[in-house]
Amino acid sequence: MNAHLPSRKVIAVLTAALLATGMAACGNSDTGGDTGGDKGGDGKITLGFSQVGAESGWRTANTTSIKDAAAAAGIDLKFDDAQQKQENQIKAIRNFIQQKVDVIAFSPVVESGWDTVLKEARDAKIPVILTDRAVDSADKSLYKTFLGSDFVKEGRLAGEWLVEQEKAAAGPVNIVELQGTTGSAPANDRKKGFAEAIATNPNLKIIASQSGDFTRAGGKQVMEQFLKANPKIDVLFAHNDDMGLGALEAITAAGKVPGKDITIITVDAVKDGMQALADGKFNFIAECSPLLGPQLMELVKKVHNGEEVPARIETQETTFTQEQAKEALPNRKY
Numbered sequence: 001m002n003a004h005l006p007s008r009k010v011i012a013v014l015t016a017a018l019l020a021t022g023m024a025a026c027g028n029s030d031t032g033g034d035t036g037g038d039k040g041g042d043g044k045i046t047l048g049f050s051q052v053g054a055e056s057g058w059r060t061a062n063t064t065s066i067k068d069a070a071a072a073a074g075i076d077l078k079f080d081d082a083q084q085k086q087e088n089q090i091k092a093i094r095n096f097i098q099q100k101v102d103v104i105a106f107s108p109v110v111e112s113g114w115d116t117v118l119k120e121a122r123d124a125k126i127p128v129i130l131t132d133r134a135v136d137s138a139d140k141s142l143y144k145t146f147l148g149s150d151f152v153k154e155g156r157l158a159g160e161w162l163v164e165q166e167k168a169a170a171g172p173v174n175i176v177e178l179q180g181t182t183g184s185a186p187a188n189d190r191k192k193g194f195a196e197a198i199a200t201n202p203n204l205k206i207i208a209s210q211s212g213d214f215t216r217a218g219g220k221q222v223m224e225q226f227l228k229a230n231p232k233i234d235v236l237f238a239h240n241d242d243m244g245l246g247a248l249e250a251i252t253a254a255g256k257v258p259g260k261d262i263t264i265i266t267v268d269a270v271k272d273g274m275q276a277l278a279d280g281k282f283n284f285i286a287e288c289s290p291l292l293g294p295q296l297m298e299l300v301k302k303v304h305n306g307e308e309v310p311a312r313i314e315t316q317e318t319t320f321t322q323e324q325a326k327e328a329l330p331n332r333k334y
């Protein structure tokens with residue numbers, strides 16, 4: 001044997017290590033198939049999907065919707081959980097490009113910083129679909145379409161309800177705001193829509209606004225700080241149900257009655273949020289639907305076939321008062 005050449009055993013160990021590194025590169029992925037791009041020759045479309053994380057009840061319902069819809073549509077789904085980190089999403093997208101998947105879809109954690117990786121996908125001729133959240137790229141040719149809610153409208157609907165409730169208020173109404181993940185489209189847009197709506201009544205004042213990262217733990221912790229720093233809080237606007245649910249614990253612990261001493265407005269309308277609304281602990285919810293899976297799979301098939309798709313597809317949503325929540329709750333799917 002030539003002393004400079006590695007033995008077969010060494011080659012086998014190195015190959016196994018390389019394969020393991022490649023598989024680990026994508027973090028929490030659930031590849032669910034072969035190497036992609038119909039490389040298995042089974043005729044199936046391969047979709048690489050990078051999810052934000054598992055930060056809320058909404059996100060869990062969204063992941064279930066996507067996985068179920070992919071299975072129903074016969075699409076080979078490579079699923080990656082980015083754990084709320086943009087760098088993980090960029091890594092996952094690069095991994096999908098390397099695997100030559102047919103289509104890439106993702107829900108961007110934050111709005112900015114996507115151009116480079118999206119150009120890499122375009123150079124590789126892999127169409128990209130944005131779901132749930134938008135990016136702020138000026139070059140719209142970097143993605144085929146954006147499927148999701150109008151977050152500005154959700155914030156506006158929440159604000160308009162409050163304006164109506166407080167139209168007879170004689171003095172200042174102190175509002176605290178629990179923002180979603182800093183830099184994310186829903187946090188930016190819900191803040192904007194809400195602020196625009198309440199600007200019509202000068203009595204309505206946001207006295208504190210901070211991120212709770214869309215989680216229950218974040219909502220609880222930030223609400224505790226709000227309560228310590230502000231003796232008079234009349235209203236809480238939480239950018240999602242989970243932060244509102246976390247805040248309930250802080251409000252109760254501070255000896256106040258949620259829904260009565262403090263009016264609570266949230267966004268999402270997941271089951272736990274709807275239960276809190278029906279129980280009188282929340283006062284109003286603007287809906288944000290996570291059930292994007294079936295529409296996404298239709299779009300995946302179309303872009304894969306080279307068909308034209310609309311640049312923007314907006315999710316249909318509603319709002320709920322306490323009475324409406326009581327009615328809707330028994331049939332709520334998520």
Ligand code: AHR
Binds near residue numbers: 056059
């Ligand atoms: O992008 C949608 C938002 O993300 C939901 O409102 C929130 O619950 C989630 O984490």
